[in-house]
Amino acid sequence: EAQVTQNPRYLITVTGKKLTVTCSQNMNHEYMSWYRQDPGLGLRQIYYSMNVEVTDKGDVPEGYKVSRKEKRNFPLILESPSPNQTSLYFCASSLGGVRVGETQYFGPGTRLLVL
Amino acid sequence: DQQVKQNSPSLSVQEGRISILNCDYTNSMFDYFLWYKKYPAEGPTFLISISSIKDKNEDGRFTVFLNKSAKHLSLHIVPSQPGDSAVYFCAASVDQAGTALIFGKGTTLSVSS
Numbered sequence: 001e002a003q004v005t006q007n008p009r010y011l012i013t014v015t016g017k018k019l020t021v022t023c024s025q026n027m028n029h030e031y032m033s034w035y036r037q038d039p040g041l042g043l044r045q046i047y048y049s050m051n052v053e054v055t056d057k058g059d060v061p062e063g064y065k066v067s068r069k070e071k072r073n074f075p076l077i078l079e080s081p082s083p084n085q086t087s088l089y090f091c092a093s094s095l096g097g098v099r100v101g102e103t104q105y106f107g108p109g110t111r112l113l114v115l
Numbered sequence: 116d117q118q119v120k121q122n123s124p125s126l127s128v129q130e131g132r133i134s135i136l137n138c139d140y141t142n143s144m145f146d147y148f149l150w151y152k153k154y155p156a157e158g159p160t161f162l163i164s165i166s167s168i169k170d171k172n173e174d175g176r177f178t179v180f181l182n183k184s185a186k187h188l189s190l191h192i193v194p195s196q197p198g199d200s201a202v203y204f205c206a207a208s209v210d211q212a213g214t215a216l217i218f219g220k221g222t223t224l225s226v227s228s
Contacts, residue, residue: 004158031214042121042220043159043204050214058215090158097213098164099147106158 002027004107006091012113013081021076021110023091031094031102032074033058034066036087037109043090049074050097081114088112118142119207121219130228134192138205138219143186147208149216150179150190152201159204163190195226 004025013019025032033048035058045058049068063085065077074093078085088111094104120139128134138148146167151159165172165179165188172179178191192199205219 033214033216035218040220043206043218045216045218048214050212056214059217092158097208097210098149098216099166099208099211099213102213103161106160108156108158 002105004091004093004105006089006107006110008110009108010111012115014115015082016080019078019081019112021078021089021091021112023074023076023107024072025074025091025093025105026072027093027095027105028071029093029095029105030071031096031104032068033092033104034064034074034076035090035092036060037090038087046076046089081112083114086112086114116141117219118145118209119205119217119219121203121205121222123222124220125223125225127225127227128195130197130226131194134190134195134199134224134226136190136192136203136205136222136224138188138190140186140188140207142207142209143183145207145209147213148179148181148188149206149208150177151204151206151218152199153204153221154201162203192224195224197226197228200224200226 034046047066049055091107094102149164150162153159202221
């Protein structure tokens with residue numbers, strides 16, 4: 001089954017404790033992206049990647065890192081989480097950019113609470 | 116400053132009637148737009164898109180209209196069904212590669228039977 005998986009689905013952590021949210025897709029997609037969803041703010045893009053070793057900042061990259069060492073994986077790293085990073089995070093992938101008609105598939109989301 | 120705006124946080128419609136969800140954008144350089152639908156506890160799913168070379172795109176019950184001069188787009192759902200109840204996000208593709216997206220805040224649609 002074609003899918004985007006994220007782990008963990010739920011995470012409670014404390015300020016300053018490094019964490020990684022994994023994202024994996026099994027569709028051989030080149031494009032992957034991370035978003036956060038906050039009440040009243042909608043979805044905001046954090047980072048995206050057009051291919052292995054190619055990443056770029058989205059709207060809200062501060063406090064986050066990503067890596068793309070393999071095509072299928074795109075982990076989101078919070079080196080020193082803070083309470084303002086409490087949010088619902090979505091990973092997404094598509095074969096190419098959305099303008100060429102490629103459908104972007106989203107993962108189920110990771111709900112993060114930083115105390 | 117928000118570049119993609121969905122000014123109605125919620126919309127309630129009766130089953131069988133038309134749902135119209137609106138979206139405004141501020142940057143006239145934006146030329147590709149998408150609508151996504153999101154159910155609770157799930158990730159968003161792509162619904163329909165439109166390029167600025169068109170003013171209308173249809174897919175079954177869903178039609179998106181684009182008014183470039185007004186920097187406005189709308190999603191029409193006809194007829195509305197209870198299963199359409201979800202949050203709808205409007206998004207603009209802000210680069211030619213289609214990799215950077217700016218989303219609106221979303222509109223929650225409730226369709227009652």
